[in-house]
Structures are given as C-alpha cells and as structure tokens.
Amino acid sequence: MEMIKPEKFLAKLSDRYYVNDSRRFLLTKFELVSPRVIEFLAGQYLSLKVSEEGVRRSYSFATTPDVKHGFTLLSEIIPDGLGSKYLLDLPMGGEIEALAPLGKFVIGDEAKLLFVATGSGIVPIYSMITDLLLNKHEKRPIRLHWGMRRESDVFWFDNLERLAENNENFVFDLVLSQANEEWSLCSGHVQDCLSRDFEHEDMSFWGAYVCGNSKMVGEVKTLLREMGVSEENFHYEKFTEEEG
Numbered sequence: 470m471e472m473i474k475p476e477k478f479l480a481k482l483s484d485r486y487y488v489n490d491s492r493r494f495l496l497t498k499f500e501l502v503s504p505r506v507i508e509f510l511a512g513q514y515l516s517l518k519v520s521e522e523g524v525r526r527s528y529s530f531a532t533t534p535d536v537k538h539g540f541t542l543l544s545e546i547i548p549d550g551l552g553s554k555y556l557l558d559l560p561m562g563g564e565i566e567a568l569a570p571l572g573k574f575v576i577g578d579e580a581k582l583l584f585v586a587t588g589s590g591i592v593p594i595y596s597m598i599t600d601l602l603l604n605k606h607e608k609r610p611i612r613l614h615w616g617m618r619r620e621s622d623v624f625w626f627d628n629l630e631r632l633a634e635n636n637e638n639f640v641f642d643l644v645l646s647q648a649n650e651e652w653s654l655c656s657g658h659v660q661d662c663l664s665r666d667f668e669h670e671d672m673s674f675w676g677a678y679v680c681g682n683s684k685m686v687g688e689v690k691t692l693l694r695e696m697g698v699s700e701e702n703f704h705y706e707k708f709t710e711e712e713g
C-alpha cells in the first residue's frame with residue numbers, strides 16, 4: 470500500500486462537545502486553513518502541537534478519508550493531561566498546528582477482518598469500519614469487539630448498531646468490564662469474549678486490528694496468536710506507552 474507523505478497543517482476549531490454525560494470523551498471538529506485539503510488513510514493519525522515548547526500528542530482521525538476539508542478528533546480527557554487541557558482550552562476558531570498523515574495502522578487484504586478496541590481505541594477503528602462499509606461497500610466478514618467500563622461511557626453506539634443492521638457482514642459486540650446487573654451481553658475483558666466467540670473458528674483467515682492501551686494490545690496479541698492469527702495478520706496501534 471502506498472503511504473501518503475506527512476505534511477504540516479493549520480486548522481481552526483469549528484465545534485467541540487462531550488459525546489455523553491460521562492464528560493470523559495471530547496469531540497473536536499476542525500476546518501483546514503492551509504493546505505485546504507487533507508489526504509489520509511482510515512486508521513492513520515496526526516501529531517498535534519500542544520504547547521509553545523513544541524510538546525506533541527497523537528490523535529487518530531475519527532472521520533473518513535472522503536472528508537477532505539477538515540477532520541474530527543475524539544479524545545479521552547485525562548485530568549491535568551497536557552493534550553486534554555489544550556483541546557479543552559482552545560478557543561472556538563482557534564488555530565492548531567499538526568503533522569499528518571502518520572502511521573501504518575491501515576486495512577490489509579486478509580479474507581476476514583477482526584477489530585478489537587478498548588476505550589478511545591475505537592477512534593481509528595470507527596474510521597476504518599465506516600470507510601469500509603459506507604464508502605467501499607466492503608463484503609468481507611467484519612467483527613468488532615469494543616470494550617468499555619460502563620454503559621454510560623459508551624458513544625457512537627447507535628451509529629455502530631445502524632451499520633450492523635444495514636450490513637449483514639458486520640457484527641458488533643460491546644463488552645463492559647463494569648456492567649450492571651441488567652447487562653445481558655458480554656461482560657469482562659475483550660479477551661474473555663474473543664475466546665468465547667471464536668472458539669470454533671479457524672483464525673488463520675482473519676486479519677486482527679487492535680487498538681487501545683499497551684497492556685490490552687499485548688494480551689490480545691498473545692491470545693490471538695495462540696488462537697491462530699499469524700504475526701503478519703496482526704496489526705495494532707498502542708495509545709499508551711509500555712508500563713514498568
């Protein structure tokens with residue numbers, strides 16, 4: 470796959486809101502100032518300058534590549550986090566400087582596609598799945614396991630459900646690690662549900678696309694490799710550094 474050369478972008482904040490009442494996840498929309506058009510592949514990210522000293526934070530594109538005049542980011546708000554504070558304090562119309570597109574977390578040519586996300590790790594995966602189903606009319610089987618703590622943290626649920634209703638090749642499972650008693654679907658860690666749902670499946674045909682914190686990515690990799698996903702068919706993006 471040919472990768473697009475990264476370049477510097479200036480863009481203006483055009484909208485900002487929390488995606489649900491938990492106030493943990495902030496959506497920010499930007500309109501390009503220069504250049505006027507952006508090219509990227511679903512799954513890629515930008516590097517945002519978040520301080521005068523030049524400290525940077527990475528954010529995946531939540532939008533799909535057909536939207537070229539601007540982009541949307543979805544960020545988890547970390548108390549006292551530098552990037553979080555920058556995105557919260559930026560005035561409407563305020564200008565940002567970013568470098569994009571970056572990253573190799575993009576769709577390959579495996580026969581079946583398995584996506585696994587936790588928390589805001591859904592962002593690049595949401596862009597990939599939306600691009601596959603709405604823009605590319607993808608017919609390969611697509612599964613998504615998305616792990617969140619509580620139902621009240623979840624966002625984009627209706628959009629994902631609608632995609633699943635309208636595309637019989639797409640199946641979406643929400644996994645809650647702190648589910649309440651009424652929750653009848655999968656609970657625990659995404660790993661628990663993967664083991665259960667793919668117990669009888671030949672995983673050698675599947676490409677796995679995994680995004681979230683480094684601990685989850687490592688554990689899912691070990692599990693999926695044991696289940697038969699090959700090294701070259703395992704793709705990931707880690708949102709946090711290795712611990713320890």
Ligand SMILES: Cc1cc2nc3c(=O)[nH]c(=O)nc-3n(C[C@H](O)[C@H](O)[C@H](O)COP(=O)(O)OP(=O)(O)OC[C@H]3O[C@@H](n4cnc5c(N)ncnc54)[C@H](O)[C@@H]3O)c2cc1C
Nearest residue numbers: 514526527528529543544545547550551552553589592708
């Ligand atoms: C390729 C790539 C793409 C990314 N895309 C996204 C994205 O689309 N959306 C998104 O929200 N994030 C994304 N991230 C993570 C993002 O870049 C930041 O690292 C993260 O949002 C925290 O930034 P911050 O500056 O607000 O906090 P920081 O100033 O980095 O952190 C402040 C403190 O909080 C701790 N901390 C950091 N992250 C967490 C966490 N998740 N939970 C608890 N404590 C934490 C740190 O260890 C530190 O002690 C991406 C990371 C990478 C590498």
